Amino acid sequence: MVLKHxxxxxxxxxxxxxxxxAALQLFETKMGAVSLSRIRTIRNVAALLKIANAVAMCGxxxxxxxxxxxxxxxxxxxxxxxxxxxxxxxMENHTIHFDLREEQGRIxxxxxxxxxxxxxxxxxxxxxLRQEALKEVRxxxxxxxxxxxxxxxxxxxxxxxxxxxxxxxxxxxxAYVTHSAELxxxxxxASFDAEVSRAGYFYTNIHSEGRNRxxxxxxxRVFMDRGYQTTYSFNCTYAGNTLLLKKGxxxxxxxxxxxxxxxxxxxxxxFITGIAGPKGRVTWCAGAAPSGCxxxxxxxxxxxFVGDDLAQMWIDNQGAVRSISPECGIFGILxxxxxxxxxxxxxxxxxPGTEVIWSNVLVDPQGVPHWAGNGxxxxxxxxNFQGDWELGKTGANGKPVPISHSNSRCTLxxxxxxxxxxxxxxxxxxxxxxxxxxxxxxxxxxxxWEARKADEGVVIGACIVxxxxxxxxxxSGVKRAPWANAPFIPGAIGDYMDAQFQFFGNPRIAENxxxxxxxxxxxxTDEARGGSGKELLGEKRxxxxxxxxxxxxxxxxxxxxxxxxxxxxxxxxxxxLFMDIIGKDYPEELYVRQFSLYVSNIVSRIDLQIDAYxxxxxxxxxxxxxxxxxxxxxxxxxxxxGPVILPEQLEAIPAKR
Numbered sequence: 001m002v003l004k005h006x007x008x009x010x011x012x013x014x015x016x017x018x019x020x021x022a023a024l025q026l027f028e029t030k031m032g033a034v035s036l037s038r039i040r041t042i043r044n045v046a047a048l049l050k051i052a053n054a055v056a057m058c059g060x061x062x063x064x065x066x067x068x069x070x071x072x073x074x075x076x077x078x079x080x081x082x083x084x085x086x087x088x089x090x091m092e093n094h095t096i097h098f099d100l101r102e103e104q105g106r107i108x109x110x111x112x113x114x115x116x117x118x119x120x121x122x123x124x125x126x127x128x129l130r131q132e133a134l135k136e137v138r139x140x141x142x143x144x145x146x147x148x149x150x151x152x153x154x155x156x157x158x159x160x161x162x163x164x165x166x167x168x169x170x171x172x173x174x175a176y177v178t179h180s181a182e183l184x185x186x187x188x189x190a191s192f193d194a195e196v197s198r199a200g201y202f203y204t205n206i207h208s209e210g211r212n213r214x215x216x217x218x219x220x221r222v223f224m225d226r227g228y229q230t231t232y233s234f235n236c237t238y239a240g241n242t243l244l245l246k247k248g249x250x251x252x253x254x255x256x257x258x259x260x261x262x263x264x265x266x267x268x269x270x271f272i273t274g275i276a277g278p279k280g281r282v283t284w285c286a287g288a289a290p291s292g293c294x295x296x297x298x299x300x301x302x303x304x305f306v307g308d309d310l311a312q313m314w315i316d317n318q319g320a321v322r323s324i325s326p327e328c329g330i331f332g333i334l335x336x337x338x339x340x341x342x343x344x345x346x347x348x349x350x351x352p353g354t355e356v357i358w359s360n361v362l363v364d365p366q367g368v369p370h371w372a373g374n375g376x377x378x379x380x381x382x383x384n385f386q387g388d389w390e391l392g393k394t395g396a397n398g399k400p401v402p403i404s405h406s407n408s409r410c411t412l413x414x415x416x417x418x419x420x421x422x423x424x425x426x427x428x429x430x431x432x433x434x435x436x437x438x439x440x441x442x443x444x445x446x447x448x449w450e451a452r453k454a455d456e457g458v459v460i461g462a463c464i465v466x467x468x469x470x471x472x473x474x475x476s477g478v479k480r481a482p483w484a485n486a487p488f489i490p491g492a493i494g495d496y497m498d499a500q501f502q503f504f505g506n507p508r509i510a511e512n513x514x515x516x517x518x519x520x521x522x523x524x525t526d527e528a529r530g531g532s533g534k535e536l537l538g539e540k541r542x543x544x545x546x547x548x549x550x551x552x553x554x555x556x557x558x559x560x561x562x563x564x565x566x567x568x569x570x571x572x573x574x575x576x577l578f579m580d581i582i583g584k585d586y587p588e589e590l591y592v593r594q595f596s597l598y599v600s601n602i603v604s605r606i607d608l609q610i611d612a613y614x615x616x617x618x619x620x621x622x623x624x625x626x627x628x629x630x631x632x633x634x635x636x637x638x639x640x641x642g643p644v645i646l647p648e649q650l651e652a653i654p655a656k657r
Contacts, residue, residue, distance in 0.1 A: 011230060013134060073182055124487070153189070158312055168203040246331070266311075269289075273299045285302065293466055300342045303419055306325050322429035328413065335373050359409045434551065438484075439466030439467075456566060466484075522542060
């Protein structure tokens with residue numbers, strides 16, 4: 001864990017502004033009359049001191065206070081164009097932003113938690129002791145905004161008034177970052193003081209792109225100061241490194257759930273979507289997947305969209321698990337977005353009427369963006385994050401230069417989606433009855449399986465494995481991805497796990513409201529199930545069927561086969577759902593290939609998890625008990641049925657537990 005307010009608050013130490021009077025005097029030298037009148041309406045002393053010290057440290061020529069009005073938003077958009085951070089595209093209200101070619105994802109090797117000597121930090125993360133971080137921030141951020149305008153915005157991470165929404169301040173010299181914040185978060189200038197009073201805290205984010213040169217990237221840093229809930233980011237532009245309202249503040253929210261409200265609140269890397277069931281009912285689902293592993297696709301598969309990336313959860317007074325999205329927009333990966341998988345998103349991207357910021361795609365000579373896997377004709381030439389491009393171009397390594405980076409993005413307000421739900425802005429959130437966990441697992445788990453009890457559901461989340469994706473620079477291979485949240489868990493992963501067990505096992509959750517917890521995996525390949533091809537064993541749109549099966553499991557309308565890993569579907573139910581949901585035949589031969597248990601693969605996966613968690617601190621014993629039981633049961637079945645256990649064989653076995 002981390003102790004609050006231990007050691008110096010770095011920005012206050014560097015800035016040296018100690019009183020509100022001194023803060024207001026500084027504002028008078030840096031702000032015009034309009035911004036000065038706005039900042040004077042903010043009464044929270046701690047917020048005023050954070051902003052004033054950021055000004056003193058970064059040394060901007062001027063400061064603009066952003067209220068979220070249409071005039072202010074227009075000013076930000078025009079400033080981004082004027083600075084060259086964005087360029088206009090052919091479609092109205094569409095712009096393109098290019099990050100440096102060397103910074104196309106999260107710079108995990110340069111991302112640190114600021115720690116005191118006694119702080120426990122996740123073993124999967126980097127930390128830097130406070131005094132060393134103080135020196136780095138002082139050396140790199142002092143005067144970094146000279147010649148620039150500092151932009152200050154006040155936001156709510158979640159609907160205003162929701163019990164787990166987080167008030168936050170975004171301070172940056174990048175108009176692109178502020179423009180993105182306006183699409184992704186709720187500008188909360190008018191009620192900032194009231195929200196801080198309700199929550200009892202706020203987050204602060206301080207960023208500057210610096211001179212935005214490749215040679216500065218080795219000195220780029222992202223710092224998270226858990227003790228003072230403040231982030232620092234400099235010499236970088238990729239939104240995952242700079243828009244700290246997103247993953248930087250998500251880390252602080254994880255800390256709050258684990259160490260301040262354990263068992264009653266969660267902060268998760270999850271989409272939120274509503275699944276339409278029979279007779280007009282809607283069942284809400286939240287699901288985790290590592291970035292680049294289909295989270296947006298799964299969110300879009302629902303009929304009612306709330307969010308595609310982050311979720312804040314709590315238990316209400318009626319015993320229901322409720323969820324909100326901290327965001328009200330999408331910072332979505334574009335690779336393989338096409339009509340087949342995301343028709344709603346494609347409508348927005350290819351039809352006028354919606355404001356969109358594109359990043360790191362190809363722009364053709366007509367000003368139209370293109371990306372890999374869009375299902376459209378590839379242009380002959382254009383420009384992308386690497387410069388001029390033409391079809392057939394090869395790089396220094398002799399390999400074809402891709403049309404777009406695999407982590408290219410689109411940023412837009414989710415209100416534009418045809419399946420957007422007004423529940424997105426409901427401060428009471430949505431009652432969440434399905435929890436899913438998934439990753440890029442090509443050869444182990446079936447497409448969908450349901451935990452028999454809450455503790456086993458927590459273990460499903462703890463045991464996600466996934467192929468590395470382009471969202472993290474330098475990542476490769478297959479790795480563990482616990483809860484798809486590990487990069488954002490600040491403290492001991494064992495503490496986080498205990499918070500999961502306590503939350504989903506909380507007796508305050510009513511028995512008739514307990515969520516179904518399940519695993520999803522639509523990355524199984526043909527070759528992993530006896531074939532010779534590397535293609536997926538199924539289609540992206542099949543996820544609608546897996547979600548529909550879970551929706552009917554919540555309402556006890558379909559039975560299931562009991563197995564050591566949990567419940568799996570019966571063939572007749574899936575055959576019916578495939579036809580009802582997506583009008584597709586589902587042959588039994590495919591069902592058998594997808595849902596047979598390949599024992600050695602699953603046991604190897606279990607052994608990987610046992611070995612890894614044995615090296616962590618504070619891991620609850622029940623994780624090992626559940627995994628060992630599953631291993632034992634699978635091994636016993638293997639002796640009877642062989643290395644591949646068919647669904648019909650499993651169905652004939654009486655449940656043991």
